Amino acid sequence: MDERTVSGLNNEQRTAGEPELLQPGQKSLADALRLSFLILKVIMAAVAVLFLASGFFSVEPNEQALVLVFGKVQGQGDERIKQPGYHWTFPEPISEIIRIPVKEIRSLPIDSFWYFETEQEKLAGGKKAAYGGLNPVQDGYCLTRNEPITQLKGSDYNIVHSKWTVTYSIGSPVRFFENIYIPSRKPGESFMEVAARTVNPLIESLTSDAIVSTMVRYSLDEALTSSTGISERVRRILQDKLDALESGIQIDDVRINRTNWPLQVDDAFQASSQAINKSEQAIVDARAYKEKLLTDTAGPRAEELLAKLRDETLTDEQMEELIRQMGGRVQGILAEAWAYRTRAEQDAKAAADYLKSLLPEYRKRPALVLQKLYQDAVEEILQKVDETMFVPPSGDRGREIRVMINRDFARPREGQADKK
Numbered sequence: 001m002d003e004r005t006v007s008g009l010n011n012e013q014r015t016a017g018e019p020e021l022l023q024p025g026q027k028s029l030a031d032a033l034r035l036s037f038l039i040l041k042v043i044m045a046a047v048a049v050l051f052l053a054s055g056f057f058s059v060e061p062n063e064q065a066l067v068l069v070f071g072k073v074q075g076q077g078d079e080r081i082k083q084p085g086y087h088w089t090f091p092e093p094i095s096e097i098i099r100i101p102v103k104e105i106r107s108l109p110i111d112s113f114w115y116f117e118t119e120q121e122k123l124a125g126g127k128k129a130a131y132g133g134l135n136p137v138q139d140g141y142c143l144t145r146n147e148p149i150t151q152l153k154g155s156d157y158n159i160v161h162s163k164w165t166v167t168y169s170i171g172s173p174v175r176f177f178e179n180i181y182i183p184s185r186k187p188g189e190s191f192m193e194v195a196a197r198t199v200n201p202l203i204e205s206l207t208s209d210a211i212v213s214t215m216v217r218y219s220l221d222e223a224l225t226s227s228t229g230i231s232e233r234v235r236r237i238l239q240d241k242l243d244a245l246e247s248g249i250q251i252d253d254v255r256i257n258r259t260n261w262p263l264q265v266d267d268a269f270q271a272s273s274q275a276i277n278k279s280e281q282a283i284v285d286a287r288a289y290k291e292k293l294l295t296d297t298a299g300p301r302a303e304e305l306l307a308k309l310r311d312e313t314l315t316d317e318q319m320e321e322l323i324r325q326m327g328g329r330v331q332g333i334l335a336e337a338w339a340y341r342t343r344a345e346q347d348a349k350a351a352a353d354y355l356k357s358l359l360p361e362y363r364k365r366p367a368l369v370l371q372k373l374y375q376d377a378v379e380e381i382l383q384k385v386d387e388t389m390f391v392p393p394s395g396d397r398g399r400e401i402r403v404m405i406n407r408d409f410a411r412p413r414e415g416q417a418d419k420k
Helices: 003-016 024-053 119-124 173-179 191-215 220-225 227-244 263-298 302-309 316-324 329-364 366-382
Strands: 056-059 064-069 085-088 095-100 106-110 159-170 249-260
Touching: 056 064, 064 173, 095 173, 095 191, 106 191, 159 191, 159 220, 191 227, 191 249, 220 249, 227 249, 263 302, 263 329, 302 316, 316 329, 329 366
Parallel strands: none
Antiparallel strands: 056 085, 064 095, 106 159, 159 249
């Protein structure tokens, strides 16, 4: 096709509104532009797909997540918290995902109430020797309840050293994120490591206040022995303070690791502790002896029956019935008593019958009967003695009777040794 034909077609096409025929170079350029534009659209589509796909994220089983859209927590109510699983949101910079390990429990030691120790003493682990007095600048402590002292005016506050451990976790991720300042994380840092920089000082300060207000309610002995109730009270106070701040922090446990009296009075406390132990052991032994003695004496129901017998409204029959229910040696004593009563009654009856039989004769010859009774009694008595001396009656009132008695009862008197 020659130039005129092309020129003529261009004029016709321009007239009919059809595309203008291009020169070969222009055509190639147009094709390249169309291809480049097509590739660009494919790339843009791929980028868009990748951009949207990057919005998928997963939440681990020990985590809960918050989605921030332009810095604000997305969603309402429970939807604000993303539970473990897969979720989607607009990628950064539109959205930001905050993963909070809600099941991670962290421990915070509280040593501010313990006495000062050097690094070597801490590594040694034992109780350090006391030297000097208490230094309030270095030694930590808290006061226990004042105890009135018998026969003394006023009261006394005691000092106690203690070590504590607080364990906590994130109970409400939304409140924690909204009300607790969390510094920006650097690459490689975990969320809780960064959060601990602000959370730990807050918890340590609130825990110290709770410990001071709690320990002053207990005596020194209670502080040294009853750690469970004290720890629970500190935990409740600390949790109330954190809830008032809407911190979203859950206190899992507060534990007293060690308590100790001041080192400067260690010897006195040791002696007191030993005395208390001996006293408690003596009380235990006394109670055991009492139970054994009562059981041996009156059987296993001794205490119960004795308590009933203290009732002053009991009748004689009721008291006798209770006594009959006793066991042990009481039964033997009762049997002997009843046997003695029977013998006494029988002897009395026999004596009464004997005297009744003598009554007619006595009424006839009373002097003779009395003389016979006297002789019978003398004979019965003399049968039980080893030596008998008769002193015949005499009308001489000035006569004296002297009996030689050996001072040494083990030594026979003169004449008796020869008889043997």
